[in-house]
Structure formats: structure tokens, C-alpha cells
Amino acid sequence: MKREIIKFRCDAEERRTISGRAEKAGVTLSEYCRRQALYGKIIATPRLTAEEQEYFRMLQTHNSFMTRLANLFTYKDPAFNKEA
Structure with missing residues (x-):
């Protein structure tokens, strides 16, 4: 805690x-500052829109x-898997 x-x-x-920057990274302001101070780099993973x-x-x-x-082709009917 x-x-x-x-x-x-x-x-x-x-x-x-x-x-x-925190919003683009998808984290709170506190979490952004904490990660930046501890690790020096935050990889932003923007949230996807509903359409995405x-x-x-x-x-x-x-x-x-x-x-x-x-x-199905590989295991059920191996004939499909043969080269022509």
C-alpha cells in the first residue's frame, strides 16, 4: 500500500x-510521475477507441x-496438405 x-x-x-503525457500513456498523473522517476521511460499504450x-x-x-x-486441412484430411 x-x-x-x-x-x-x-x-x-x-x-x-x-x-x-500521462493521459496518452493511459495512467494516472501519480503513476506516470512514479514510473518516470523509477524507470526513466514509459512506453505509452494509448487506449483503443470503441471502433478500434x-x-x-x-x-x-x-x-x-x-x-x-x-x-482441419492438416489433421482431418491430410490430402489437402500434399503439394501439387
Whole structure:
């Protein structure tokens, strides 16, 4: 559990910049500052929009179907797997 507090001063523009970077990284301002201080680098993983999430789900579904087809050809009917 985090109980200790560290404070630092910055001007309004610096705070907006840091807050914006934290938002782009998908973490809170506190978490962003903590990771930056401890590790010096944060890999931003922006949140996906609802539309992007739907596309991702569709790709997962298509991937699953393609894997099933490949397994069907490979294991159920080995004749499909022979080269012409």
C-alpha cells in the first residue's frame, strides 16, 4: 500500500504537459510521475477507441476461424496438405 507522499513544484504549462503525457500513456498523473522517476521511460499504450476495439475483436474471430480451417486441412484430411 502506498502511504508516502512526494511533492514537487512545476508551473501550469509543465503540469499540462505532464498530465497530457500521462493521459496518452493511459495512467494516472501519480503513476506516470512514479514510473518516470523509477524507470526513466514509459512506453505509452494509448487506449483503443470503441471502433478500434470492435476491429480487434473481429480480427481475433477471423484468426480463430483461420486456425480452425488450417487444423482441419492438416489433421482431418491430410490430402489437402500434399503439394501439387
